Amino acid sequence: MDLLLSMIFKDAFWFAVIRSTTPILFATLGAVVASRAGAINIGIEGTMLTGALMGVIFSAYTQNVWIGLLAAVLSGILVSMLLGYFALKLRTNIVLTGIAINILAAGGTVFLLAELTGDKGISTSLNSLVLPNVNIPIINSIPVIGNILSGHNILTYVAILCIILMHILFNNMSLGLRIKAVGESPEAAESVGIDVFRIKFIALIISGIFAALGGAFLSMGYVSWFSSGMTAGRGFIALAARAIAGNTSLGSLFASFLFGFADTLSNYLQEFSIPVEFIHMTPYLVTIIGFIVISIINDKKELERKKKQMN
Amino acid sequence: MSSLKLSTKINKYDTLRTVIAILIALIISAIIIFATSETPIYSINNFLFGPIQKLKYFSNVLEMMIPLTFTGLALCIIYQSKHFSLIADGCFFMGAIVASYVAINFTLPKAIHPVVAMIFSGIIGGCIGVLPGILKIKWKANELVTSLMFNYVFYFFGLYIVNYYLRDPEASVFASYRFNKSFALPRILPGTRLHAGFLIAILFIILAYIYIYKTKWGYEIRTVGDNINFAKYSGINTAKVIISSQFIAGAVAGIGGAIEMSGMYKRFLWDVTPSYAWDGVIIALLAKNNPKYVPLAAFFLSYLRIGADMMSRRADVDNEIISIIQAVMILLIAAERFLAYWKQREENKLAKEKYLNAKKEVQ
Numbered sequence: 001m002d003l004l005l006s007m008i009f010k011d012a013f014w015f016a017v018i019r020s021t022t023p024i025l026f027a028t029l030g031a032v033v034a035s036r037a038g039a040i041n042i043g044i045e046g047t048m049l050t051g052a053l054m055g056v057i058f059s060a061y062t063q064n065v066w067i068g069l070l071a072a073v074l075s076g077i078l079v080s081m082l083l084g085y086f087a088l089k090l091r092t093n094i095v096l097t098g099i100a101i102n103i104l105a106a107g108g109t110v111f112l113l114a115e116l117t118g119d120k121g122i123s124t125s126l127n128s129l130v131l132p133n134v135n136i137p138i139i140n141s142i143p144v145i146g147n148i149l150s151g152h153n154i155l156t157y158v159a160i161l162c163i164i165l166m167h168i169l170f171n172n173m174s175l176g177l178r179i180k181a182v183g184e185s186p187e188a189a190e191s192v193g194i195d196v197f198r199i200k201f202i203a204l205i206i207s208g209i210f211a212a213l214g215g216a217f218l219s220m221g222y223v224s225w226f227s228s229g230m231t232a233g234r235g236f237i238a239l240a241a242r243a244i245a246g247n248t249s250l251g252s253l254f255a256s257f258l259f260g261f262a263d264t265l266s267n268y269l270q271e272f273s274i275p276v277e278f279i280h281m282t283p284y285l286v287t288i289i290g291f292i293v294i295s296i297i298n299d300k301k302e303l304e305r306k307k308k309q310m311n
Numbered sequence: 312m313s314s315l316k317l318s319t320k321i322n323k324y325d326t327l328r329t330v331i332a333i334l335i336a337l338i339i340s341a342i343i344i345f346a347t348s349e350t351p352i353y354s355i356n357n358f359l360f361g362p363i364q365k366l367k368y369f370s371n372v373l374e375m376m377i378p379l380t381f382t383g384l385a386l387c388i389i390y391q392s393k394h395f396s397l398i399a400d401g402c403f404f405m406g407a408i409v410a411s412y413v414a415i416n417f418t419l420p421k422a423i424h425p426v427v428a429m430i431f432s433g434i435i436g437g438c439i440g441v442l443p444g445i446l447k448i449k450w451k452a453n454e455l456v457t458s459l460m461f462n463y464v465f466y467f468f469g470l471y472i473v474n475y476y477l478r479d480p481e482a483s484v485f486a487s488y489r490f491n492k493s494f495a496l497p498r499i500l501p502g503t504r505l506h507a508g509f510l511i512a513i514l515f516i517i518l519a520y521i522y523i524y525k526t527k528w529g530y531e532i533r534t535v536g537d538n539i540n541f542a543k544y545s546g547i548n549t550a551k552v553i554i555s556s557q558f559i560a561g562a563v564a565g566i567g568g569a570i571e572m573s574g575m576y577k578r579f580l581w582d583v584t585p586s587y588a589w590d591g592v593i594i595a596l597l598a599k600n601n602p603k604y605v606p607l608a609a610f611f612l613s614y615l616r617i618g619a620d621m622m623s624r625r626a627d628v629d630n631e632i633i634s635i636i637q638a639v640m641i642l643l644i645a646a647e648r649f650l651a652y653w654k655q656r657e658e659n660k661l662a663k664e665k666y667l668n669a670k671k672e673v674q
Contacts, residue, residue, distance in 0.1 A: 042455070091647035095395055095455065096596065100641035103589055107634020114629045115347055236459040243453070277471035284463040291460070295452035302451075 007268050011147035016267065018148065021260025022156045023048070023222065023231075026214030027238030028245060028252040029162055030207040035242055036170065037203030038183035039087065042098025044211040045235025046105030047079045051215030053109045053123075056226040057116065060126040068129060069216055076212025077205055079105070084204040088197055102235075110228045123219075123226040130224045131155055131216075153221035155213060162210065166249035179203045211235065237283065240291040243298075255290070262286035324657060328650050329597065332643035333611075336636045343635065344628050354626035361621035362614055368621065370503035374575065375613035376606070378403070380512040381567020382587040383594030383605045384519045385440075388560040390600045391523055392553055393536040396443045398458040399564040400588030401465035404581070405439055406432035406568025408469040411579040414490035414572065415477055424493040425573040432569035433562040439465060440561015441554050448550045466584050473579055487579035496574045506574035512606075515563060519602035522559070532556045564591075593637055596644055612637075 007013055027044050034041035051072040059068025083101055087094040114120045131154050140150040169176035181189040182199045190196050214234070219226045237259055244258070245251030266282035341355060348354040362368045385399040413428040442461055443454040477487035496506040523529040531552045534542045542549050567587075572579065590612055597611070598604035615633055623630040643649050 040455075086642050086646055090642075090649050092642055092645045092649075096592070096641055096645045099589070099592055100638040103634050103641070104638035107631040107637075111629050111631040111635070114631070120629070120631075233459065233463050236456065239453075239456045240460065243456070275471050275475065277467040277474065281464050281467040284460045284467075288457060288460045288464065291456060292446060292450060292452055295446070295450040299450045 014148040016264045017260045020263040021256050022159050023214040023217050024234055024259045025159045025256035026210045027235050028241040028256045030210035031238045031242035032247050032252055033203050034207040035247055036183045037179045037200045039094055041207050042095055043083050043101035044238055045231055046102035047076050047208050047211035048215035048231045048235050049105045049109050050075045050079050051212030052219035053226050055216040055220045056123050056128040060128040065129040065131055072212045072216035073209055076208040080204045080208025084201040088200055121228055131220045155217040155221050163249045163253055237287050240287045244290050244294045259283055329644050332640055336639040339639055340632055340636050348628050350626055354622050354628045357625050358618045358622040362617045367503055370505045372613045372617045373505050376609045377508045377512050378567055378571045378587050379590050379609040379613055382564055382591030383609055384602055385560040385564035386591040386595040387600045387602055388556055390595050391532045391536050392556055394454055396454040396458040397588050398440050398443050399591055401462040402436035402439050402561040402564035403568040404469050404584050405465050406436045406565030407572045408472050409435045410569035410572040411487055414494035415488045421493045425496050429566045429569045432565040436565015437558040437562035440557045444553050444557040485582040490577055494573050508570040508574040516602050516605055
């Protein structure tokens with residue numbers, strides 16, 4: 001136990017927490033945008049996976065890391081357009097559409113990887129690039145905090161920027177307000193002349209961009225390669241994190257931080273004589289527990305609201 | 312009378328739409344094969360006709376049908392109550408683990424051993440199956456999210472059991488100890504690996520059909536699925552219905568895992584989960600949640616899988632192409648508006664006929 005505590009109080013631990021938080025934060029933001037528009041995006045997992053592979057392929061073939069990132073984002077947009085077209089235009093059940101996208105991405109990425117490299121598991125034979133780390137000038141020189149907050153991958157800072165952008169989007173911009181209106185009551189939104197289809201479609205595309213950024217971080221920052229199924233359920237965890245976040249951008253930071261913490265803790269636990277299976281299980285267990293706790297709280301709130309209405 | 316006619320016509324339209332969706336999926340895969348393969352004709356030939364070249368290959372299709380049938384049935388039962396739980400995957404995997412435990416540690420007579428394993432696997436599968444349902448009923452926790460998370464948890468928990476209690480240290484790869492010989496299900500087709508699990512699967516299809524369409528419980532599940540508020544007002548204990556149906560679904564999936572172990576394996580070898588639940592979703596969708604159509608859907612999917620495997624072994628196209636076909640099928644079959652124009656025209660025509668008939672009667 002002492003050993004564990006001494007680990008937790010090291011800078012490196014908290015640095016790793018922020019690193020693990022990043023992909024889940026992106027995915028959670030994606031889940032929040034979709035949910036605000038009244039859509040559940042199960043396809044985030046597959047979108048992340050697609051983004052991760054596209055980033056690797058395009059950065060390897062162009063030897064330009066930014067083109068890789070751009071390709072990842074574009075793939076996220078395309079996948080979300082597919083999701084939007086089927087779910088909104090052809091009225092396919094949105095959960096089934098998401099499942100289809102996940103199946104497509106899980107198999108399609110392996111298919112493409114095998115076509116390009118002959119390897120079904122990992123992309124190490126591709127010489128893909130990694131996005132740069134950034135040292136923040138002033139924070140950099142503060143003793144402990146500098147070690148924790150500075151020197152992260154650029155996408156980590158982009159993720160934090162995205163939280164702020166999301167906050168502005170939903171509180172100060174007409175698009176954000178329209179997304180909220182559509183999510184709360186599509187009929188009411190329609191009656192005041194909002195194009196519900198278009199707004200939902202845009203929300204799904206924004207959701208896809210976030211998911212793809214999360215995927216790109218995994219393969220071009222967290223590690224420097226793509227491996228099959230490397231998202232490991234992070235897109236699904238994000239759906240739970242969204243519920244814990246209560247659909248707010250700041251909540252997203254808190255919820256994904258929780259999973260970043262669980263993820264890092266589980267990595268550090270490998271030093272102890274705990275079965276490795278339980279260590280791998282930790283992030284998912286934490287998700288379930290967190291999700292149950294928030295469901296209980298929401299349920300209580302709902303009951304109280306009903307009671308008030310009765311009085 | 313005419314409304315009956317209308318519904319059969321629309322069913323016909325649904326079937327047509329399914330067939331067209333499948334055709335489009337196959338055409339897309341053919342395009343991909345032509346784009347990536349150096350011997351596209353040879354590849355496609357193996358994909359489409361490989362499974363019927365030899366009895367052994369065709370038997371592979373029937374063998375693969377067995378686990379698909381069980382997960383497909385489990386998801387049909389769950390989806391009848393309109394609950395989107397994917398827990399069947401965890402139930403199936405844990406069913407296989409529990410069966411392996413029974414297979415290694417129990418000594419029982421030949422006919423009884425696999426049955427005992429199925430009972431244990433069924434109970435454990437059922438208990439796992441109800442978890443998302445309980446959380447949903449008690450605290451309105453979304454069952455899709457919790458079931459996905461539980462699947463990961465049980466996957467790692469299962470690996471823990473194998474690694475710490477069943478693993479054979481002398482095996483060079485990830486493998487459990489050998490199963491006792493009495494655990495194996497008998498083969499039913501000479502020269503192939505087709506086992507008695509096939510017959511059990513048929514039995515379960517019939518039982519599931521009776522359960523959903525011929526019993527009071529099945530009626531209650533369908534009522535809950537159609538309109539949960541109506542079900543509540545008509546005095547159905549909806550919580551009990553949801554929990555009991557998910558227990559049964561989980562048990563079916565768990566038994567499926569046990570049968571897969573006792574029919575096809577001599578040791579537990581799955582270090583990655585075979586994830587039959589996603590196929591189960593497609594089967595439930597193809598079968599419109601009706602157990603009656605599950606064998607057809609399972610056969611079709613199994614045929615595609617074996618065909619794709621043969622193609623990847625003999626030619627230069629990877630079997631992952633199957634996931635592209637599956638995704639396109641889900642998207643198009645579940646698309647309400649796909650080919651809706653035809654449906655609309657058919658409905659208009661029938662409505663017009665009905666109107667003219669009514670007019671005649673009045674005159």
